[in-house]
Amino acid sequence: MMDTELGWWGIPLAMLAGAIRTSTPFLLVSLGECITEKSGRVNLGLEGILVMGAMSAYAVAYLTGSPWLGVLAAAAIGALFGTVHGLVCSLPRVNHIAVGIALMIFGTGLAFYLGKPYIQPAAPRLPALELGNWSDIPQLRAALTVNSLFLIGVVLAPLLAWSFARSRWGLILRTVGDSREAAEAAGISVNRVRTLATMAGGLLAGVGGSFLSLVYPGSWNEGLSSGQGLIAVALVIFARWQPINCLYAALLFGAAGALGPALQSVGVSSGYYLLNAAPYVLTLVVLVVASSPRRLLAGAPGDLRIH
Numbered sequence: 001m002m003d004t005e006l007g008w009w010g011i012p013l014a015m016l017a018g019a020i021r022t023s024t025p026f027l028l029v030s031l032g033e034c035i036t037e038k039s040g041r042v043n044l045g046l047e048g049i050l051v052m053g054a055m056s057a058y059a060v061a062y063l064t065g066s067p068w069l070g071v072l073a074a075a076a077i078g079a080l081f082g083t084v085h086g087l088v089c090s091l092p093r094v095n096h097i098a099v100g101i102a103l104m105i106f107g108t109g110l111a112f113y114l115g116k117p118y119i120q121p122a123a124p125r126l127p128a129l130e131l132g133n134w135s136d137i138p139q140l141r142a143a144l145t146v147n148s149l150f151l152i153g154v155v156l157a158p159l160l161a162w163s164f165a166r167s168r169w170g171l172i173l174r175t176v177g178d179s180r181e182a183a184e185a186a187g188i189s190v191n192r193v194r195t196l197a198t199m200a201g202g203l204l205a206g207v208g209g210s211f212l213s214l215v216y217p218g219s220w221n222e223g224l225s226s227g228q229g230l231i232a233v234a235l236v237i238f239a240r241w242q243p244i245n246c247l248y249a250a251l252l253f254g255a256a257g258a259l260g261p262a263l264q265s266v267g268v269s270s271g272y273y274l275l276n277a278a279p280y281v282l283t284l285v286v287l288v289v290a291s292s293p294r295r296l297l298a299g300a301p302g303d304l305r306i307h
Contacts, residue, residue, distance in 0.1 A: 018258020019251040020146055021216050025050065025208040027153040027250035029232035031160060032204030034243055036082075037236060038164065039197035040177040040190075040303035041089060044100030046205045047229030048107020049081045053209025055115035058220040062123035067214045070123065071149070074210035075203050081107060082202020086195030104229070118220050126214045147215045149207065153247070156204075160243040173197060177301030205229065227280070234283045240299035256282050 029046055036043050053074035061070030085103050089096040129151070131144040164170040176183045176193045183190050212228075213220045235253060239245035256278040 015255040015258045017145075019255040020144075020150060021254065022257050023250040023254030024147060024150045024153060024211045024215070025228050026232055026235055026253050027157070027247060028149065028208035028211070029205045029229055030235045030239065030246040030250060031153065031156055031243055032078075032201035032208070033232055033236045034160065034201075034239070034241055034246055035173070035204075036198050036201035037241060037304055038173050038177045038301055039194045040180070040301050041086075041096055041194050041198060042100065042233070042304065043082070043085055043103075043198055043201055044097060044230070044233065045081065045085055045103025045107060046100075046201075046232055047225060047227065048104035048111075049078050049202050049205040050209040050212070050229040051111040051225050052081065052107040053078050053206030054213040054224050055111040055118070055209075055220055056206070057210030058123050058213035059115065059118050061214055062118060062121050065124060067124045067126045070214055071126070071207060071210045074206040076206070078206020078209070079199050079203040082199040082205070083195065085202065086198035089198070090191040090195055108225075112222050115220055115222070119222075123214065123220075125218050126211075128215070147211070149211045149215065152207075153250075157243045157247040164243070174301070177303055180303050205232075208232075231279060231283050237300075241301065242299070253279050253282060 029050060033043060033046060056077045057067075057070035057074035059070075060073035061067045064070075081103060085096075085099055088094060088099050126148050128145050128147045131146055164174065172183075172188055172193060175186065176188060176190050176197075180190050183193070208228075209225075212224050217224070231253065235249045236246065239249045259278045
């Protein structure tokens, strides 16, 4: 809760804290989906991977006492689910949208079933960097408390942008995503590249799930995700399939999620639940804008199919 002595200055501080803290799963999942969609495939199973990653991370961290082993377990589970999605979608006449939805339902259901013993026990949390210790304002110190996974995402975004534009791997990925025929003519195995890209996307989604259970809110329960995996798919469209834009969009969504609690901290309580829905409203706005005739899938890989 923000200190009311700060008055309205507490709102931007709370939104800054929200942008840094709650943007992490959006950032990691959207970067992973950016890799997947650059290859010409979309994975709607990210919600299931996110929840399964959260449960796996929490369970392993509790059983081993190491939160980083929990992150590795979440990454492995995410990569496994992504690989399954990629392999199934490589089969002829398979609808990858339907496969993604099935994966989402399976992943969430399996996580709820396997995670029941871990709802009450407390697992160790991931460390954070206190970048605001120079300040005497508790709210500013809280806002500048940066978790480790957020820093990984911040480093990963420009690295992916450079790889897409400059590396041989990025060239192959973009070729596969833009034209299957051109990739096959160049001797590239399209199914292999797309499966690896989907695996990488699943890995990052699993790591994003570990944030939910090991950082914020830092526990395991069945309502942990609140649709963040699906929101991340819309976020990639909003970011125009650019990793740097994914970083900016994730920060925007994180700040939107902190708007309701920030206003409540200064006494604005009317419409509280509506304000808490700001990220979902923003998602709808993004989809409407992205679907306008003038901007329909601008910047999308040429071979991407989202219908």
